[in-house]
Amino acid sequence: xxxxxxxxxxxxxxxxxxxxxxxxxxxxxxxxxxxxxxxxxxxxxxxxxxxxxxxxxxxxxxxxxxxxxxxxxxxxxxxxxxxxxxxxxxxxxxxxxxxxxxxxxxxxxxxxxxxxxxxxxxxxxxxxxxxxxxxxxxxxxxxxxxxxxxxxxxxxxxxxxxxxxxxxxxxxxxxxxxxxxxxxxxxxxxxxxxxxxxxxxxxxxxxxxxxxxxxxxxxxxxxxxxxxxxxxxxxxxxxxxxxxxxxxxxxxxxxxxx
Ligand SMILES: C[S@@+](CC[C@H](N)C(=O)[O-])C[C@H]1O[C@@H](n2cnc3c(N)ncnc32)[C@H](O)[C@@H]1O
Numbered sequence: 001x002x003x004x005x006x007x008x009x010x011x012x013x014x015x016x017x018x019x020x021x022x023x024x025x026x027x028x029x030x031x032x033x034x035x036x037x038x039x040x041x042x043x044x045x046x047x048x049x050x051x052x053x054x055x056x057x058x059x060x061x062x063x064x065x066x067x068x069x070x071x072x073x074x075x076x077x078x079x080x081x082x083x084x085x086x087x088x089x090x091x092x093x094x095x096x097x098x099x100x101x102x103x104x105x106x107x108x109x110x111x112x113x114x115x116x117x118x119x120x121x122x123x124x125x126x127x128x129x130x131x132x133x134x135x136x137x138x139x140x141x142x143x144x145x146x147x148x149x150x151x152x153x154x155x156x157x158x159x160x161x162x163x164x165x166x167x168x169x170x171x172x173x174x175x176x177x178x179x180x181x182x183x184x185x186x187x188x189x190x191x192x193x194x195x196x197x198x199x200x201x202x203x204x205x206x207x208x209x210x211x212x213x214x215x216x217x218x219x220x221x222x223x224x225x226x227x228x229x230x231x232x233x234x235x236x237x238x239x240x241x242x243x244x245x246x247x248x249x250x251x252x253x254x255x256x257x258x
Contacts, residue, residue: 012244015251017220017230021240024212024233025084028091036095036231037164037207040198040219042105042190043088044073046081046114073188074235078112086121088212093126095210098161101202102127105190108134108150109143115152122156130163131155135194136177153198164202172201185242186216195222203228217243221250 009022020027075084085104092102102122106115115132122129133153140147157163178191195218199209205227211219214232216239223230224247232247234240 010240014244014247015224016228017224017232017247019214019217019220019240019244019247020231020233021235021237022233023235024091025087027233028088028095028212031091031095031231033094034097035208036092036210037097037100037228038199038203038209039092039096039100039102039104039211040195040209041088041103041211041213042188042215042218043085043213044076044081045105045107045188046076046078046112047107081114082117082121084213085118086125089121089127090125091212092210093158096158098158099164100158100161101164101198102156102158103198103202104154104156105135106152106154107148108152109146109148115154118154122154126159127156128159129154129156131174133172133198134175136175138177138179155198166201166204170201172197184216185246186239189216190218192218192222192225195219196226199223199226199228214243215239217246220247224250224254 009020009027011021012019075081089102089104096102104118104122106118108115119129119132133155135151135153137149137151140149142148155163176194176197178194181189181191199219199222203209203226206229208229208231209219209223210231212233214220214234217232217234220230220232220243230247232243234243
């Protein structure tokens with residue numbers, strides 16, 4: 001158990017990973033400026049996981065209660081999402097080194113264009129938007145009229161610095177096709193391979209990767225596999241516990257095979 005400014009949180013150090021249980025808006029200000037090489041994060045998308053446009057339509061049409069079985073994600077309402085992402089991006093600009101990378105996932109479709117808000121928000125406070133990358137999930141999910149097959153990753157760097165790029169010989173297409181993980185431990189779990197791709201593009205071995213909305217710890221697993229240090233924050237005790245377990249398992253497996 002550790003203490004940070006204002007609020008007691010749990011802090012776990014697992015090998016090269018430091019994980020905090022708590023609100024990233026309270027924990028990020030306690031971390032040292034210019035101590036992070038890359039932020040890779042997948043915040044709440046702001047459409048209410050349990051009642052996105054497609055789910056309410058489905059409930060009307062099918063009435064099978066599917067939407068109510070889905071768990072709500074903390075801060076997933078439109079206003080809350082903007083508040084926490086706004087605060088986390090401000091802190092990211094303070095924590096990142098001059099040449100760095102900040103990747104923020106967001107939903108690709110409507111009805112409210114959060115992808116546009118995230119890109120514009122990056123430009124507004126200490127960061128500079130660089131590019132948008134599409135994650136093609138290979139199979140369409142649900143959707144009203146348009147079925148959702150992609151999500152987006154907004155890529156930025158610190159204003160005044162440049163985008164860190166690990167190997168000048170690599171040219172990365174801005175569409176990455178990878179299937180969703182099957183039966184993940186978190187309703188929004190990302191494929192480890194997707195996160196690895198970005199970490200590999202923008203950092204070198206030993207660099208520090210930070211995820212203020214780490215969920216089940218996918219970024220920590222990817223960072224460990226690529227021998228990067230990791231700092232992760234999660235507000236929900238249940239997901240924090242899963243993240244600790246996944247990162248510990250990833251490290252244990254490596255020791256077994258070493
Ligand atoms: C989209 S999910 C991340 C899923 C993750 N990429 C994975 O693969 O498991 C966003 C996470 O942010 C967490 N969260 C929401 N508000 C937060 C806050 N203020 N501080 C820290 N975590 C927060 C939610 O509990 C949720 O687990």
